[in-house]
Amino acid sequence: MKVIVPVDFSEVSNNAFNASILFAKKTDAEIEMFHCIELPFFWNLTAKNKALITNIKEALIDSAQEKLEKYQGLLEDANIECSYSIIEKEFKSALLEESLYEDIDLVIIGSNGASGKRERFIGSNTQKILRKIDKPVLVIKNPVEELKFDKAVYVTGLFKNEQEAFRNFLKYLSIFETKELHILSIDTLAYFSQPSIVMENALEKYAEIAGDFNVTTHFYKDFSVDAGVRHFCIENNIDLIGISNSHKHPLKRLFQGSNVEYIANHNQIPILTIT
Amino acid sequence: MKVQTKVNSEAINYMNQEHWSACIHDAYSKYKNIDQIDVETRNVDDNQVSILLNIKVKEGFPITVCHSSTDYKKALKGVIQISKQQIESHTS
Numbered sequence: 352m353k354v355i356v357p358v359d360f361s362e363v364s365n366n367a368f369n370a371s372i373l374f375a376k377k378t379d380a381e382i383e384m385f386h387c388i389e390l391p392f393f394w395n396l397t398a399k400n401k402a403l404i405t406n407i408k409e410a411l412i413d414s415a416q417e418k419l420e421k422y423q424g425l426l427e428d429a430n431i432e433c434s435y436s437i438i439e440k441e442f443k444s445a446l447l448e449e450s451l452y453e454d455i456d457l458v459i460i461g462s463n464g465a466s467g468k469r470e471r472f473i474g475s476n477t478q479k480i481l482r483k484i485d486k487p488v489l490v491i492k493n494p495v496e497e498l499k500f501d502k503a504v505y506v507t508g509l510f511k512n513e514q515e516a517f518r519n520f521l522k523y524l525s526i527f528e529t530k531e532l533h534i535l536s537i538d539t540l541a542y543f544s545q546p547s548i549v550m551e552n553a554l555e556k557y558a559e560i561a562g563d564f565n566v567t568t569h570f571y572k573d574f575s576v577d578a579g580v581r582h583f584c585i586e587n588n589i590d591l592i593g594i595s596n597s598h599k600h601p602l603k604r605l606f607q608g609s610n611v612e613y614i615a616n617h618n619q620i621p622i623l624t625i626t
Numbered sequence: 627m628k629v630q631t632k633v634n635s636e637a638i639n640y641m642n643q644e645h646w647s648a649c650i651h652d653a654y655s656k657y658k659n660i661d662q663i664d665v666e667t668r669n670v671d672d673n674q675v676s677i678l679l680n681i682k683v684k685e686g687f688p689i690t691v692c693h694s695s696t697d698y699k700k701a702l703k704g705v706i707q708i709s710k711q712q713i714e715s716h717t718s
Contacts, residue, residue: 383708427674427676435691437690449715
């Protein structure tokens with residue numbers, strides 16, 4: 352397995368880095384750290400003193416390299432195969448390009464989340480990544496001491512095309528030593544929702560796919576999917592949220608929003624999005 | 627394209643200095659936008675070695691890539707693979 356960890360030396364990025372060490376110890380995965388240096392685009396155009404710009408760039412690289420060497424030292428001490436790269440590019444597009452390579456299995460990313468106007472009009476970096484990425488992403492908000500999630504919930508709209516993502520999610524649960532799996536569908540009491548009986552039958556089909564896991568299904572009523580997931584997780588002491596990350600058309604997302612992005616922004620526990 | 631090597635004695639046991647230069651030169655010869663590659667090898671401990679490449683591209687930001695592995699063969703393979711991905715993605 353190979354895991355990408357974007358690193359910007361912030362607290363949340365450190366949390367993601369530590370989670371990646373725990374993941375690699377469990378799975379023998381290789382870790383690729385990734386640091387982007389983003390300079391204002393007009394610097395090269397307007398700067399009269401090119402030497403000054405070159406010096407600044409070199410200082411940024413040296414500083415990043417020094418910090419990454421320390422991170423690499425930690426990985427080497429743990430006998431984890433690892434690499435790092437430093438490039439100048441906008442973080443979001445660089446990570447999306449990086450994740451396209453076939454040998455990448457998982458992205459582990461730290462996030463502060465976002466809410467209100469910032470969420471709708473700017474969004475967090477994680478939110479922007481989730482919008483487009485085609486690889487599983489583990490979003491980490493807080494320090495994780497061990498990568499063991501006793502209680503996990505899989506949130507689903509019960510669509511047929513989400514079943515493959517659910518199967519992929521189950522593979523991660525054995526890595527995370529999950530003991531209890533909850534399959535959750537939120538009933539927002541919308542006018543065009545399917546009747547409860549139909550939804551409950553569909554949930555049972557998901558439980559069949561889960562096979563040997565200790566599974567419970569829930570059809571939970573709340574005013575929105577995001578709020579329903581949050582309330583359910585608090586009530587049941589959930590440790591990990593799993594959700595299928597199918598991409599929405601930009602216009603549809605603008606008007607309806609994206610449940611995956613809202614859930615990733617508003618919950619404090621780890622979230623694993625699966626495509 | 628110029629290749630500068632700073633290879634330690636253990637890495638020289640794996641292949642000599644000229645071979646290191648030639649190997650890096652061959653791996654990147656198809657990229658016309660590379661000015662210079664600095665190669666540095668180091669022994670972390672008995673089980674880990676690492677190779678650092680600093681790739682200076684024409685009219686662009688240098689790309690720094692480092693890969694650690696259990697031996698020089700694996701580390702070299704890893705660092706070349708990742709750096710090629712970076713060159714293709716970020717200097718196009």
